[in-house]
Amino acid sequence: MVKFSKYESRGQTKWQYYGHAGVDPKTGDKIKLRKKGFSSKAEAKLHYERALDRVRSQGTEKRIKYADLYALFLDFYRDTGVTESTVIKYRLDSEGHILPYLGKYYVDSLTVPDLQKWVAQVRAKRKDFRKIVGHARAVLNFGVQEGYLSENPLAKVIISPSKERYQERRISASQNVYTPEQLVTFLDFCRDHLEFQKYVYFRLLAFTGLRRGEALALLKSDINQDDRSIVVNKTLAEGPDNATVVAHHTKTGNADHGETKVYLDQHTFELVMELYGKAIVKGSWHQVVDVSLSEYLFASPRNMSHFHRAAPNEWLAKLWRKYEAELAKLGLHRISPHGFRHSQATLLYELGIDPKDAQHRLRHKNLKTTMDIYTHISKDRKASIADELDAFSARGTTLGTKVIQFPTQKERESLL
Incomplete structure (x- = not known):
């Protein structure tokens, strides 16, 4: 629907129009078409029709916003067998750092520059920003799977190494154990x-x-x-x-x-x-x-x-x-x-x-988890054996109270 009207400007009669042309491809809000300064109604009408054609040429395929896709993904995520506490953590991260930025956009309208800017915003607030990015990546991958996207634009976002070295918040797995x-x-x-x-x-x-x-x-x-x-x-x-x-x-x-x-x-x-x-x-x-x-x-x-x-x-x-x-x-x-x-x-x-x-x-669900731990411990033990042999080789062989030093290369040559 469009409305054409006359108005006065510096003593001259001008024409303007005001109308709508569908919804914005990113936000879903109504696209407002307005323009003034035309000499006649016919000129204003021609300009409006051309503007309307440009908007309509963008297509009207079935689409979904990120917030709605996220809701679908959350149901799917629950069905994979994760605990409810894991779902709650995922939801809190998403609702705090993803939906306020990306929720209102149609997923097929998200561009690499859009997502690059969002990643920078999250990175400025969270040391574990990669986890948040991973949450969004999973939702968009789900969108590809469901046919709402041809590819995941987040996969093309560049995440450069941080120049600032943060102190580790968690103890590394190799250190998080007692003998x-x-x-x-x-x-x-x-x-x-x-x-x-x-x-x-x-x-x-x-x-x-x-x-x-x-x-x-x-x-x-x-x-x-x-x-x-x-x-x-x-x-x-x-x-x-x-x-x-x-x-x-x-x-x-x-x-x-x-x-x-x-x-x-x-x-x-x-x-x-x-x-x-x-x-x-x-x-x-x-x-x-x-x-x-x-x-x-x-x-x-x-x-x-x-x-x-x-x-x-x-x-x-x-x-x-x-x-x-x-x-x-x-x-x-x-x-x-x-x-x-x-x-x-x-x-x-x-x-x-x-x-x-x-x-x-x-109570490991799979034997592989237990075997991975046993293998890791076994490798540590094998490495410690090599360390002991290094120390042994450096000091020589001890027989009783007598230490036998291995001859050097120069000493061996002198015996020839």
Whole structure:
């Protein structure tokens, strides 16, 4: 629909038009066509028709906006079997850093310069911007799969290396583990310097391979005294507004029953039962708090419920801030709560546990995951053997108390 009208300008009669020509190919908003300064209505009408033809020549194919494609992808993502906490993290990242920028655009109208500009904006705000870019890339790849795009324009965006070196936020995987000897040393230190509740928590992680959220979600009713086992069928997950919620599933729960039994060694079981019977723990201000009525094994003195899922990280951070020098003298380095799971895998390897049995205890969905860990540990051991041989070769062979030095090249030549 278009409207033509007359108006006066410097004593002369002029014509103008105002109308709409469909929707904008990027935003879906109405395209407004307006122009004035024509000498006659016929001239204004001709100009409008040409402008309308230019807009219509762009095509009217079926299209979808990024926000709508994202909603479709989120349903698809859930169906792949990821946990709800993973979906929540994906949603929070997307709604905070992608949808405000790209959500209103039709995906087939997004250009490489558009996306290059968006990446620069995210990069300025997030150190882990590559993760955010990966989220958007997955949605656009889904758009290609569903026929809304012929190719993913984000694949052509150049992400240059950062000139600024950020401090690692996470401990590297190769460092996030204790040897069996270090594990025992650390737990002995925790026994003497941490509250009993926290000591038992880290002991349980180290000797069962439980994930941090699985251990925090344990109820007293999950403990089976008949066979020294615990039932693992839930975990703590990240909910809206950074809240911690109980998810009644685990990352790799039993496909038939949604739960797994994990058996405890005698000493760990005795510690768990001792904690079970304890009614008193220290609060944040060192006050005495009775948590005997809580259903949780690791009950928070603040609310008698479970701790926040970040609590174990805070416990470790506080321990290292206070005792860093002492821990370093003991030959220890800092690991994360998940590092105790890695340490359990290392312990199983050192004990010669069959990979299939280790898979069951660690509750890996695939044996390949367990084998990858065992292979990595094996490579480290082989490398350490080579290091020992290097040191041996450098100092010579020791026979009893006599050191035999290998002759140098010059000494060998003199004997010829």
